[in-house]
Structure formats: structure tokens, C-alpha cells
Amino acid sequence: MAKIFAVTIIVIAILSAIPILRHTWWMAPDISTHGAPIDEQMSETMAEAGISFLASQILLAIFIWKFSQSKPGEKIRSFPGGAMTMVIGAFLLVGTEVLALGAFGAKAWASIYFTAPAPNAMPIQVQAGQFAFYFRYPGPDGKFGPLHPDMISEASQNVYGLDIDHDPDAKDDIVTAEMAVPANREIHLLMHAKDVGHSFFVPELRVQQDFVPGLDLSIHFTATKVGRYEIVCTQLCGLGHYNMRTYLSVLSQQDFEDWLKKQAASQ
Amino acid sequence: MATTIHEPPRIEERRHPSPISGSGNGSGRGLVPAGGNLRSVQEYAPPPASTGIWVALAAITMSFAALTSALVVRKGGAPDWRHFTLPSILYANTLVLLASSVTLEISRRRVATFMGGLRSRVANPARWLYVTLSLGLLFVAGQYAAWRQLSAQGLYLATNPSSSFFYVFTAAHALHVLGGLGGLARVIRKLNQFVLRRSTLDATSRYWHFMDVLWVYLLVLLLMKL
Amino acid sequence: MHDMSAHAHVAHHAPPTSFIRKHIFSLDHKVIGKQYYGLALLAVFVGMFLSWLMRLHLGWTNLTIPGLHLLSSNGAPGNVMTPEYYLQLMTMHATIMVFFVLTTAPFAAFGNYFLPIQVGAEDMPFPRFNMMSFWITFAGFVVLVSSFFVGDGPTLGGWTQYAPLSAVGSVAGPGEGSGVVLWAISIALFCVGQLLGSLNFITTTLDMRTKGMSLWRLPLSTWAWFITSVMGLTAFAVLMPACILLILDHVAGTSFFVPSNLVISDQVQPHSGGSTLLWQHLFWFFGHPEVYIAIVPGMGIISHVLIANMRRPMLSHRTLIYSFGALAVLSYMVYGHHMFVSGMNPVSSIAFSFPTLIITIPSTILVLIWLGSLYGARLRINTASLFALGFISMFISGGVSGFFLAQPSIDIMLHATYFVVGHFHMVMGVAAMFGIFAGTYFWFPKMFGRMMNETLGKVHFWLTFVGTYCIFMPFHYLGLAGNVRRYQAFVVDYMQPLVPVHRFITVAALITGAAQLIFLYNLIHSRFWGEPAPENPWQATSLEWSTPSSPPPFDNFGGKLPVVYHDPYQYGVEGSTGDYVMQDSPEQIETVRDEG
Incomplete structure (x- = not known):
């Protein structure tokens, strides 16, 4: 059951990613002068979110596959590095990732909303x-x-x-x-x-x-x-x-x- | 995995006297023997009532904070805000409410003495509670009179945002005061039946004093903003 | 052993004997917990039925649904749904699900039943408030559902009830008169009910813990309910006055939310100067914490369930608790991300964007700790643990789409599209439901003294897991293609090619919904004919499994309160009963400690 579950998770994750990668359904082409940073921000975010999504789902699947098989009597083991690694990892990886996204996103937002219309608009x-x-x-x-x-x-x-x-x-x-x-x-x-x-x-x-x-x-x-x-x-x-x-x-x-x-x- | 021998737990004892009658059964909660010896009324505040009242006050604070921010936002963006002078009876009401807190404190001390068993010194501990209750009722009646004064000036709930907020704030506060009056009535009833717990009285007083503080805050807010 | 009198003065009431006091107006937290569960069960099937009708209509707009006119002769003349009836069903679906299912089931139902037991108490400190909490909530549900049968039906304004659509009265459309007023009364009642519940939860956690039960020894589920009740206390205390102001705008002619010079049906509306953004601020100040009110109990429940089935504690008990706390605090600082394109000051958009992005850090820590704790575990696969693992998968899927919606620049493209609908259904809908399911399969033996059927449970799991992905993943694609939400039909040129995707979703929704009937059958069948449950079927350690019977006796612990000697999750140790030691077992062991 665990193995089927692990495979299911991986299959779902990959199937979910395919339409995104192939742009089967995607934003309509941009016809504005201000849209390029939005599109760029979208692609960046898609890449980072997509990698996070696939990596975590696949890791979840692998662990389910691997650690539901232990024999009775086998001692439990702990993830090398323990919780501290997780916390530091989350702060460093995700923290910098989201701050970078936020900063670039804010720039894109500012370029649209913090500019006055030209006088001859x-x-x-x-x-x-x-x-x-x-x-x-x-x-x-x-x-x-x-x-x-x-x-x-x-x-x-x-x-x-x-x-x-x-x-x-x-x-x-x-x-x-x-x-x-x-x-x-x-x-x-x-x-x-x-x-x-x-x-x-x-x-x-x-x-x-x-x-x-x-x-x-x-x-x-x-x-x-x-x-x-x-x-x-x-x-x-x-x-x-x-x-x-x-x-x-x-x-x-x-x-x-x-x-x-x-x-x-x-x- | 660190290997340490587990220490036995440190158990913090709470200072509670044992209830007199062994098995509580609902109504009296086993606090008082049938004879009604006052010495057996619980002396120590059990924590839940005291914590509970603080939690409740936090929620009430939150609600009034929300209404306050609504007032600030609504006033900020509106050219239609009309100022009006608060009915003067509100100041008298404020004094009445403050006085009720004083009488409640007096009665709380008397009940404490009474519970301590020194009954000879206090003829009727409930008397000051009745005074508090009456002052509370007088306050609510005074607020009603303030509404009558305003409506006599043609200022109704929907007349202007300033009057809307006046009615909303005073009504919300008055409802909470009525709740407090209910609590006081309950305290008096329990006292008369000799089943009053100190914690109930303390929690009720805390709530009542909070109604004072809240009202003074509202009065200042309304004075400044309306 | 221990001094029972220490707690005897609080909530020590004898078991009632009359049917009414025992089963209806009961003061027993366990009965109230089951009542909440029953309410959530009723509500979830009503909500799901509404979503079926909606999905059918979205796939085939002119479909004749036999018998639909019986539900509403105005809403479905000739058994075909009208546009306004679709919106009314949508609003009711959302309101019922968010308030009466996702708040009541994981928080109020399981919390009421298990929080007092897990802290080692006989009951909550204010049982009368607890009883009122349920019955006021129930009254709120009745008022809400009654709007189907009053005037021109329920409100069509969406669960967010944006003013002025919600505040000007029936002139704005069907259900905007009595429908909105009933909605607001219902939600105000709901708020009162949950405030009373939160009061009890907080006080129980702080004051009713038994001997030896320090705060850090509380199980993760208790921590989650405690943190949720703090959020509930502050969030519902804001929504309630907002609802009252909305009602006043309706019935008393005030202008809190309605600005001047609105013209509807060529009539200038008799209101002036109100602020429509004020409603949005008040609503979302509640609304965003509400999302966490729905999901944090689920996080606590699945952690609790997973630990028992991994046979090991989480890598760090405290880090998980700190992360729950961080989510709760941050949830108040991010609400403006719902209003990026609302005309709010664009500087505020950036100010709200950063905390929203930062909230991914505690969320990531949670996911990493769940994953890291799986490493080296001895995972037991059963329906409860499958749903708990499914929760993690759903939480990841629903969480990553938050990266997009946290950014105002991208929100220009995704706001009010199916991308948003996909995001919140995945993370606060499906993930929270998985938490409820995990809790149900795990705790059912304790609540009803009988085991649930594992085979049916697994069938239910598989259909639900695959089905919900089939429903909600495509929502994201639709959103990227610009498919706007809250449309009853897709007449817009560029949306017409998307209709086949909607049909696929509808079919998936019908199948997944039908799978929930298996769950219902399992629940009812097991309740009466399931195998009798032992006291501790999962060999778990926390106090609910120390009660002397399943279900626990009236006073939970059979006359003597337990004394706690251990941290909540002593698994993977060499105890006298196996690889675990109960929290109240006095035996000395090599303790499992946190690593960091």
C-alpha cells in the first residue's frame, strides 16, 4: 500500500507539472508596455514554486516508500542534523527565496503603480x-x-x-x-x-x-x-x-x- | 538520541482547600454543607474564573478596538461627518458608574471579612452589592436618558455617521453593563444562599471595573471624535 | 497516588440522568464535541450537495436537473438553474463550508472532545458556556439555512459579502435583502458561539492541566487547539461588530459601508459617505486568521496521528509549536493581500506582501519537520496515517501557489481567478478536510468504542486523494488562462474553450463526492456494528488513551485524575508494554529527547 501511495504521489506531481511546463493553459500574450516585469516575475515564481513543489512531493514519496518497510524490532533513526538543519535550511533557502521574490515583485509593482501618467496621456x-x-x-x-x-x-x-x-x-x-x-x-x-x-x-x-x-x-x-x-x-x-x-x-x-x-x- | 534518565516530574501544588462535602453534585458543587456554615465558603480563587474573565475582557477589548478603527476610518474619508455636543447627562452617568465601582470594592472587602468568619462586624454584606446594583441600573437609565435627549434634538441612529457611532458605542457598552448587572445579581443570589465563591465575586468585580475603564475610554473617544 | 480534590471544585458535576440533559442540553464536553461533529457532518453534506449542483451547472449551463424546482421554484424554473440561483448556492456553499465545517469540525468538535482529556481534566471550567457555545452555533446554522426559504432566497454576495452589494438591500439583486440580514445574523451568532468556545479552550489549557502536565508536555493537537482558540478569540471578536454594522446599514438606514450617490435602477440610494473599503478591512482582519483557524487544528491533528503511526516523536516538538505560533501571529499582519487590486494605497500592498511571503518560512519549517521525522521512522500504514500523509501532500500543493498570490504584481493577473479558488480549496479546504478525516479514523474508536472499517476507509482515502487532485489542480490552470471565478457560465470569448476543463472537473467532483458517501456509511455502520474497540487500539501515549474505557466515562478518568510523568510522545523506547510509554505511566525510561 505504501509503495503504491508513493508512486501515486510522484505520478500526480509530474502530471500536475506537465501542463505548466508545456504552457497548455497560460496567460494570454502581453500587449502592454508595463507587462514584461509581471511576466518575468511570473516565470521566476513558477520556477521556484515548481521546484519546491516537485522536490517536496518526491521527498515525501521516497520517505513513505522507504520507511514503511522497517522490520519489527528495528530501532528508529533520526534525520542527520535533526530539526536545527530544517530550521536553518528553511530560513536560508526559503527566506532568501521569498525575500528576493518580494523585492523583485515590489519593483515590478512600483514600476506600474508608483508612476504618474504622462501629462499628455x-x-x-x-x-x-x-x-x-x-x-x-x-x-x-x-x-x-x-x-x-x-x-x-x-x-x-x-x-x-x-x-x-x-x-x-x-x-x-x-x-x-x-x-x-x-x-x-x-x-x-x-x-x-x-x-x-x-x-x-x-x-x-x-x-x-x-x-x-x-x-x-x-x-x-x-x-x-x-x-x-x-x-x-x-x-x-x-x-x-x-x-x-x-x-x-x-x-x-x-x-x-x-x-x-x-x-x-x-x- | 541523547540518553538521559528521566527525572520524576516536578509537581506544583496549588493551594486549594479541600471541599467540605466529598462528592459534588451539580448545583451547590459540594462547596457548602447543608448547615450553611460560612467558614466553609471557598476562600481561594480557583484559577479558571480568574483566567476566564481576563480572556473574556480581551475579546471585548478586541470588539471595541474594531469599532474604534471603524470610526476612525469612516470619519477619515467622509465629508458628511457632522459634529454634535454630547448630552451633558453623560458626565453625571460617568460619576454614577465610577461610584458603583467604589461601592463594589467596599462590598468586596465586606464579603471577604464576612467569609473570614468575622460576621459580627458586618451586619449584611449584601447591602453594598445592592447599592452597586442600583447605581448600575441608574447608569443604564441615564444612558437611556441621553438617547432621549439626542433624539429630542433630531439626532437618530441613521441621521449622521457621528450619531450612528454614538448609538452603536453606547448601546454596545450598555449591553455589556447589563451583562455585568446580571453577574452582580447572581453574586447576590449566591451570597444569600451562602454558596458564593470568592473567585466568582472577584471575577464579577473585575468585569465591572473594566466596564468603568471602557466607558471612560469611550467617553474620551466620543468627545474627541464626534 | 494523587490528591483528587485539587481539581474537584471545578466542573465537578454528576452525570445527568434525563435524556435531555444527557444528549441535548448536555454540559459534558464529550457530548458537546460529538454534537459539533454531528453539526459539521450535516453541514458538510449540505455544502457538498450544493457544490454538486454548482459543478453540474458550470459544466452544462442549461442542464435540466430533475426536481431542482422543488428546492426553489424561482431559482430553478423548469429545473434549470438561473444565474442568480447559482450565485446563491455558491455563497451558501462557501459560508457553510468555511464556518460550519472547517471551523467546527477540526477545532470545536475534536477540540471539545479531546482537549480536556489530553490535559487531564474532567471537563471544561465553564460547562454552561460550552453548552451555549454549541447551541448558539447551531442556531446560527439554522438561521443561515432558513434563508433558503425566506423572501427571495439566500444572499448571492459571496462569503466575503463585499459592501455595498451586501449593504444596499434587495434593490441590488435577489437575496440582497432578507438574505443578507439572515446571513449576518447567522455569522454574528456563530461568532458568539466560537468566542464562548475559545474562552473555554484557553482557560482549560491554562488552568485545568493535571499534575505534572507542564505546557511543553501538552500534545501537539492540544497546542494547535490552544493557539487556534487565541486566534478565534481575536478574529471573531472583530467580525461580530462588523456584522452588526452591516445589519444596521440594512435595517436602520445607517451608512457605515454605503457611500453617497449610488444609483441603482435609476434611483439614487438614500445613503451617504460610507466606506466600502472599511468592510473589506474588517472582514479580512477576521478572514485571514480564519484561514489559519481552519488549518492549524488540522496540522496539530495530523502531527498527533502521524507520531503514533511513525512510532517516533517529531524531530522537534517545540519547533512545531513555535511554528504554529508564528503562523498565528503573522496571520494578522497579512490580511491586506486580499485587497491588492482593491484601490487600497499601493504602498500598503507592498507592506502586506512581505509578511505574506515570510509566512512561508514557518510553513516550510512545518513541512520539513514532518518530512524529516518520516526519515528513519517505522511508519504504519492505516487509513488515519494515509490521510495524515495526504494532508502533507495537499498542504505542499496548496502552499506553493501562495508564492504567487503573495505578490501584488502577479496578483494583477491571478486575483479573482480560479487560481485563487484552487489555492484556498487545496490548502484550507482539502488539507483541512484530510485533517478531519485523519482525526476521525484515529479517534473514532475512543469516541464511540468501536473500530471503523479499514477496507472501506482505504477505498475512501484513495478516491478522495486522487479525486481532489483531479478537481483542484486544474483550477490553477484555469486561473492562469484568466478564467474568472464566481461566473455562472463562461460566455466570455476566451473562456469558452475552457468549458471542457470544467466538465472534467465536474465529473471528478461527482465521483469524489460520491466517495464521501462511503465515509458516511462507514461512520454510521461502524458506530453501531463496528468491532468493539480496546482502550488503546493504536498503542498511543497521550492521555486520551489512558482513560479506563472507550468511550471514556462521564468524568473521563473514572474518579481519579492522571498524574503525568513524561513528555507526550515517548515512542521508540523500551517500555514495559512495548515500544512506547504512556504519559501517565510512572515507569522510568530512557527518554526520547528533541534534537534541537
């Missing part, structure tokens, strides 16, 4: 509500009109609560249900929630950020590869959560301008 606003995202472009005047929550009305399509009749800044604002950005241009995304908590997740863009009701948050990123990607909500927001999604189109500068014009015309 393009502002886009996103509003999350049950169960849709809406985006707002400031229009030719470059200014967002103020929001009036009491004027929000799904029925009259005023999802943002804009007062077009009285606010000149709001007049040329362009509200869309899908997001489009020009490639290689930094985007400053201004986020707010209309009702409950939501989240903005685009795996290819290496971006995930919660919408926190009552807080205005912002992130900034640059997409490098033209294409159409999916934006999904990752914060449980109610019965339609699974279907709260839209698309992000990364376009060339020309295509983007055409798209924006078309959107403006249909307002």
Missing part, C-alpha cells in the same frame, strides 16, 4: 454599473462635463447623468459601450462605479483594478498591439456578473480617430 473615463461598462471621451474641448447622479436614466440613455442642456463641457462628451484606444499612446483611465463594486480586467493588457464605490481611482497604461480584446468584470456585482463584459479595440491612430468621429456622430 489620453484621458478616458469608465463607469461600471450593473452589468455594463460605459466609456466617456471628453470630445474636442478636452473636458469632461460634471456628473449628476440624480439624472442617470437607463431609459433615456443618459447612463452617466450628464446635463447636456446646461453644462457646456458635457455637450461634446462621447459616451460609448465599447472602448477603443490608439496603439502606443498612453491612456489615463479614470474609474468610478455607479452602484456596487466591479472590476476592470483585461488579461492581455496586464491590467486588473477594482472599481470602488465612493472612490475615484485611475490607472494608466499603453497598449502596443492592434487588436480586439475582452474586458471582463472580476468583482462579484450581482446576478449578471458573468455577463458583464465588453471589448477593447486597440486601433491605429487613424482608425481610432475615424472610430471616435463615428461615435460622436451617433450621440
Whole structure:
């Protein structure tokens, strides 16, 4: 029984590692300028975690195999070096390992979150509500009109609560249900929630950020590869959560301008 | 594997007198003979009640710490916080509660003397406990009056975060004081039945004094933050 | 021999005679322990049944499940589950499992039964509190389950109940009205129950130890329960007021957690200025220690079980205890890692990341000591030891994924995906369950006086061990591919190709779940028809095996408390009875000592 158990553990450990090594299921390719350190950190961590995983499982299996066979009367023996070796080993090996991971990880995090958006970054606003995202472009005047929550009305399509009749800044604002950005241009995304908590997740863009009701948050990123990607909500927001999604189109500068014009015309 | 001959265990004796009646059976727990000789009431605090009360106080501290941090966070991020003056009756209530601790200490000494068998010097050890109990009730009534004063000003639970926190803190404290009053009532009952243990009285007093400290802390907190 | 009166004044109550006092409102810690076990057993099968329904729905979204409309006519019209009903089942599955199974079984059930016996006491010091602890917890369970039958069903907000979804009322969705209120009442009751239990556990460990039982002579299981009860005392004391504030936001119109100007169904909500992150901070301050509340008792139990079956003590008794303690302390410093992408100050993310990474050090020490102690052991293979070894394997598998989630930069990719679900199911779900199983197969003879069936036990083990790997390993792959959790169906373009993986998991879950029926059968059959158990079937050394009968008599030790002469695990010695010496045996031996 012990031998079968040992073999089972090893087989499971190896089978578990294969899809990881072969990248059968893996992160979507990165299309952002800030994603490289994340991917690198992921690979480093995968290597270290994978080695720890395989080594400990195989050691467990070997010991089960070996030490369940002792004959009656045989004296027990102790691991050479005893517990002190374990403690020192854990501190040295794992301690340095995790501190190194932590330090590099913190650097990667800092490069994303501790930098301000460039002054010429393009502002886009996103509003999350049950169960849709809406985006707002400031229009030719470059200014967002103020929001009036009491004027929000799904029925009259005023999802943002804009007062077009009285606010000149709001007049040329362009509200869309899908997001489009020009490639290689930094985007400053201004986020707010209309009702409950939501989240903005685009795996290819290496971006995930919660919408926190009552807080205005912002992130900034640059997409490098033209294409159409999916934006999904990752914060449980109610019965339609699974279907709260839209698309992000990364376009060339020309295509983007055409798209924006078309959107403006249909307002 | 080191080879050492095992030493016999060092056994720490605890100083507990043997209970008088040999086999305890539930209610009286074998502490007092049927005759009710007071000399036989347990003199020494058994540790569980004393440890237990500290553990309970730690948990209560934790809960109020959580509420305090909630207040700090909620106030920090909100433009809607409205200040209001605390009802003046709270200060009178504070004095009442502090006085109750004093009377409880007096009664604790008297009961100790009483348990020591010097009964002639103390006519009725429960008297000061009744005073403490009344002061405690007066405090709770005073807190209720404070609520009435606030609601007369139009400040209800949901009016403003500051009033919300006021009601939550005072209600949570008042509930704990009511629990303490229950404990005091139990002490009086046991004393009258001659089955009071010193540890029960000590634990109850510790809890009661803690309610004082907690209230003074809350008063200062509310004064500073509301 | 010894002076019985030393402890006679505490908790010395005579055996009750009426049925109600004996079996229902009992003050006996052993009966209360069994009641907790029964509650956990009921809860785990309810929770597992819910997970079956969920898994079926995730594999085949439009599947007709015969009879489902009987459970909820709104939730499953025409026997097909609605999206909201899926979320309601999910929330209930998580709440039931985390609170009423993973906290009650390894901690409250086994702890109540064996902690007083292992310290050599007749009972807990506050038996009435102990009884209240169980019945309040039970009331919490009834309130929780009642939400299935009240209003528009249970809450769908997930076990974390993030505000404002949980705080604005039924306008936010089905179950967000009465469902949330019942949930919060249930959890507040649960907190009270566990606070009373922790009070008893701590006091018993500190004050009720018998003669010669120093703190270091306590078995590892007792240490684990003691440390867990300290965590429980602080964590549940924070969650309870948080639940009360949540209830007030609902029923009294306060705004603790609901900010201004929320618009739901075109209506501006009548709340102002609340902080949604406040709920997250309060919840996770409890929530992370809760993970350790679920797993530390399991660590203690499997160490205890393994030692008896390795026929040798662990390499270092004290290092294991220090590691449990380190986990407990660190568990309060890491909770912010649940909030890396929540909009919390990004500096805090780094501040929370390092303690989270450092917590791997005590965890690694634990694993290394378990492995190192296997070296040179005389391992006995039985169902209990198989589950204990399985625990180690699961703990390793679930632990290494923590490396990823501890780092905020990687968490950007893995937060709220199945990777997280895989991680916590493996480490606090399956590993903790393996601890419960190991404890059950090991202690059943003492609790019920009969042996469990070993053959059925081994079948149960194999199906469970392989089955849980088949279920939860793929979760990690799904997470890497960006599969978001808490989705009732995978309509997102890049998730559709992942549906076959979900179907594989569903099949594995159905089989593994069915294997638990074998366990249930074994439990019930052995309870009544199992072979009678001797007093010490495993030739183990700690005090629960010194009781004069199985199950132990009402006062545990038959009228005289034991005197302890030895460290808890004297195995591999030459004693008069074999290779072990009981803790209360006065014979002098060459003692097994720690090496370092």
C-alpha cells in the first residue's frame, strides 16, 4: 500500500507539472508596455514554486516508500542534523527565496503603480454599473462635463447623468459601450462605479483594478498591439456578473480617430 | 538520541482547600454543607474564573478596538461627518458608574471579612452589592436618558455617521453593563444562599471595573471624535 | 497516588440522568464535541450537495436537473438553474463550508472532545458556556439555512459579502435583502458561539492541566487547539461588530459601508459617505486568521496521528509549536493581500506582501519537520496515517501557489481567478478536510468504542486523494488562462474553450463526492456494528488513551485524575508494554529527547 501511495504521489506531481511546463493553459500574450516585469516575475515564481513543489512531493514519496518497510524490532533513526538543519535550511533557502521574490515583485509593482501618467496621456473615463461598462471621451474641448447622479436614466440613455442642456463641457462628451484606444499612446483611465463594486480586467493588457464605490481611482497604461480584446468584470456585482463584459479595440491612430468621429456622430 | 534518565516530574501544588462535602453534585458543587456554615465558603480563587474573565475582557477589548478603527476610518474619508455636543447627562452617568465601582470594592472587602468568619462586624454584606446594583441600573437609565435627549434634538441612529457611532458605542457598552448587572445579581443570589465563591465575586468585580475603564475610554473617544 | 480534590471544585458535576440533559442540553464536553461533529457532518453534506449542483451547472449551463424546482421554484424554473440561483448556492456553499465545517469540525468538535482529556481534566471550567457555545452555533446554522426559504432566497454576495452589494438591500439583486440580514445574523451568532468556545479552550489549557502536565508536555493537537482558540478569540471578536454594522446599514438606514450617490435602477440610494473599503478591512482582519483557524487544528491533528503511526516523536516538538505560533501571529499582519487590486494605497500592498511571503518560512519549517521525522521512522500504514500523509501532500500543493498570490504584481493577473479558488480549496479546504478525516479514523474508536472499517476507509482515502487532485489542480490552470471565478457560465470569448476543463472537473467532483458517501456509511455502520474497540487500539501515549474505557466515562478518568510523568510522545523506547510509554505511566525510561 505504501509503495503504491508513493508512486501515486510522484505520478500526480509530474502530471500536475506537465501542463505548466508545456504552457497548455497560460496567460494570454502581453500587449502592454508595463507587462514584461509581471511576466518575468511570473516565470521566476513558477520556477521556484515548481521546484519546491516537485522536490517536496518526491521527498515525501521516497520517505513513505522507504520507511514503511522497517522490520519489527528495528530501532528508529533520526534525520542527520535533526530539526536545527530544517530550521536553518528553511530560513536560508526559503527566506532568501521569498525575500528576493518580494523585492523583485515590489519593483515590478512600483514600476506600474508608483508612476504618474504622462501629462499628455489620453484621458478616458469608465463607469461600471450593473452589468455594463460605459466609456466617456471628453470630445474636442478636452473636458469632461460634471456628473449628476440624480439624472442617470437607463431609459433615456443618459447612463452617466450628464446635463447636456446646461453644462457646456458635457455637450461634446462621447459616451460609448465599447472602448477603443490608439496603439502606443498612453491612456489615463479614470474609474468610478455607479452602484456596487466591479472590476476592470483585461488579461492581455496586464491590467486588473477594482472599481470602488465612493472612490475615484485611475490607472494608466499603453497598449502596443492592434487588436480586439475582452474586458471582463472580476468583482462579484450581482446576478449578471458573468455577463458583464465588453471589448477593447486597440486601433491605429487613424482608425481610432475615424472610430471616435463615428461615435460622436451617433450621440 | 541523547540518553538521559528521566527525572520524576516536578509537581506544583496549588493551594486549594479541600471541599467540605466529598462528592459534588451539580448545583451547590459540594462547596457548602447543608448547615450553611460560612467558614466553609471557598476562600481561594480557583484559577479558571480568574483566567476566564481576563480572556473574556480581551475579546471585548478586541470588539471595541474594531469599532474604534471603524470610526476612525469612516470619519477619515467622509465629508458628511457632522459634529454634535454630547448630552451633558453623560458626565453625571460617568460619576454614577465610577461610584458603583467604589461601592463594589467596599462590598468586596465586606464579603471577604464576612467569609473570614468575622460576621459580627458586618451586619449584611449584601447591602453594598445592592447599592452597586442600583447605581448600575441608574447608569443604564441615564444612558437611556441621553438617547432621549439626542433624539429630542433630531439626532437618530441613521441621521449622521457621528450619531450612528454614538448609538452603536453606547448601546454596545450598555449591553455589556447589563451583562455585568446580571453577574452582580447572581453574586447576590449566591451570597444569600451562602454558596458564593470568592473567585466568582472577584471575577464579577473585575468585569465591572473594566466596564468603568471602557466607558471612560469611550467617553474620551466620543468627545474627541464626534 | 494523587490528591483528587485539587481539581474537584471545578466542573465537578454528576452525570445527568434525563435524556435531555444527557444528549441535548448536555454540559459534558464529550457530548458537546460529538454534537459539533454531528453539526459539521450535516453541514458538510449540505455544502457538498450544493457544490454538486454548482459543478453540474458550470459544466452544462442549461442542464435540466430533475426536481431542482422543488428546492426553489424561482431559482430553478423548469429545473434549470438561473444565474442568480447559482450565485446563491455558491455563497451558501462557501459560508457553510468555511464556518460550519472547517471551523467546527477540526477545532470545536475534536477540540471539545479531546482537549480536556489530553490535559487531564474532567471537563471544561465553564460547562454552561460550552453548552451555549454549541447551541448558539447551531442556531446560527439554522438561521443561515432558513434563508433558503425566506423572501427571495439566500444572499448571492459571496462569503466575503463585499459592501455595498451586501449593504444596499434587495434593490441590488435577489437575496440582497432578507438574505443578507439572515446571513449576518447567522455569522454574528456563530461568532458568539466560537468566542464562548475559545474562552473555554484557553482557560482549560491554562488552568485545568493535571499534575505534572507542564505546557511543553501538552500534545501537539492540544497546542494547535490552544493557539487556534487565541486566534478565534481575536478574529471573531472583530467580525461580530462588523456584522452588526452591516445589519444596521440594512435595517436602520445607517451608512457605515454605503457611500453617497449610488444609483441603482435609476434611483439614487438614500445613503451617504460610507466606506466600502472599511468592510473589506474588517472582514479580512477576521478572514485571514480564519484561514489559519481552519488549518492549524488540522496540522496539530495530523502531527498527533502521524507520531503514533511513525512510532517516533517529531524531530522537534517545540519547533512545531513555535511554528504554529508564528503562523498565528503573522496571520494578522497579512490580511491586506486580499485587497491588492482593491484601490487600497499601493504602498500598503507592498507592506502586506512581505509578511505574506515570510509566512512561508514557518510553513516550510512545518513541512520539513514532518518530512524529516518520516526519515528513519517505522511508519504504519492505516487509513488515519494515509490521510495524515495526504494532508502533507495537499498542504505542499496548496502552499506553493501562495508564492504567487503573495505578490501584488502577479496578483494583477491571478486575483479573482480560479487560481485563487484552487489555492484556498487545496490548502484550507482539502488539507483541512484530510485533517478531519485523519482525526476521525484515529479517534473514532475512543469516541464511540468501536473500530471503523479499514477496507472501506482505504477505498475512501484513495478516491478522495486522487479525486481532489483531479478537481483542484486544474483550477490553477484555469486561473492562469484568466478564467474568472464566481461566473455562472463562461460566455466570455476566451473562456469558452475552457468549458471542457470544467466538465472534467465536474465529473471528478461527482465521483469524489460520491466517495464521501462511503465515509458516511462507514461512520454510521461502524458506530453501531463496528468491532468493539480496546482502550488503546493504536498503542498511543497521550492521555486520551489512558482513560479506563472507550468511550471514556462521564468524568473521563473514572474518579481519579492522571498524574503525568513524561513528555507526550515517548515512542521508540523500551517500555514495559512495548515500544512506547504512556504519559501517565510512572515507569522510568530512557527518554526520547528533541534534537534541537
